[in-house]
Amino acid sequence: MxxxxxxxxxxxxxGLTEGEVAAWLVEPGGSVVLNQPFVEVETAKALVEVPSPYDGVLAEHHAKAGETVDVGSPLASFEVEGAEAPAPQKEEKRTPNLVGYGAREAGSKRRKRRPGPESPVAPAPVVEAPPAPVAAPAPPPPVPVPAAPAAGPNLGGPTLAKPPVRKLAKDLGIDLAAVTPTGPHGTVSRADLEAFSQALASPGATAPERERPSGEDERIPIKGVRKLTAQNMVASAFTAPHVTVFLTCDVTEMMDTVKAFKARKEFAEVKVSPLLFVAKAVLLAARRHPMINARWDEAAQEIVVKHDVNLGIAAATPRGLVVPNIKAAQELSLLGLAEALGALARTAREGRTPPSDMTGGTISISNVGVFGVDTGTPILPPGESAILVFGAVRPQPWVHEGEIAVRQVTTLGLSFDHRLIDGELGSQFLADVGAFLQHPGETLLAWT
Structure with a gap:
């Protein structure tokens, strides 16, 4: 039994306290094997696939897609057969920290799932002890996950789709349930959505009605990344006294260097952009001014000067603004830094940045120039000492070698914690960043 x-x-x-059920990957009655992802949970930091702790049958969902579940609250129930099933424990509400859920070490590969007696037994989570031995109905028979979804739109049950696809559907005013899925386990992919959108654009096609009537205010729940960002920004703004300084500089040489590095064979597989050189400038300037890479420890009444520069890069994603960081970025070569920036951007866009990459940052960069914005006064990510704003690069008249010429010009802004960094140090650091961007070839040789 x-x-x-x-x-x-x-x-x-x-230490996250809650998560939203994004999509169930296995329906009640479906068979699961150890470590098979059975649900996607969206936290304030990432979209995580939660693996099954058992071989058996997923008996019950305790939350619907879109609902928020507190850590330590019931998520699902499983039917487990045989003597290997863990013994019941008395009910206890706790918040176990299962490291590695939904994440893998760099370079590791996901193991193939193999049902059967060779599968190891997972650690036992909290279980409910029945009040007395009673005859229980036989568990539902295992239902294998189909190799491919049935053709046609979803006629019942939750619609499976990644957050970027859900956002695109919302922007297009498309009901995901009306789209025929072709992805794994019946997931609606971006290609499915684009094909459906093109079909609607054909003569005679009509778009589905929007749930919100025209002219009615829209109310969006505050949760996930937006909720965490708001909490962090309020905490930072009212904890660290912010000061911002600005510098406008000629970056014509940097833009020429970007073009030259794009043509180099060793950089053929990575993205070479102005942000790469701005990041390198921040790392080299931090080496010259170590106090810029510090943290204020209020409890210990100490200033902690950090050895590693964990460089944060603000990224706009379908889930909102996130600031993942590159650990020990000062140790990377220019090519290694380009590879790390590319990997960071890809995982952020996919909503799969691991929680470890979202904490521990020391200095960050916000590239508002990609939106055509000249500069800004950003709020520090909590616990960080400084954040650099890189504005749009524009052709402007500039005095160059005693004459007015059209040059590529940008404006940099540096916000910093005035408890740690005084005006002189902040200004010197920003001036060094600007010096590198004005003459990257010379300063790269002189400072390394």
């Missing part, structure tokens, strides 16, 4: 076990939502990393 199978044993019914309740599985609570674990702490998916860095």
């Amino acid at each position: 199978g044993q019914k076990i309740t599985f609570n939502l674990p702490d998916l990393g860095e």
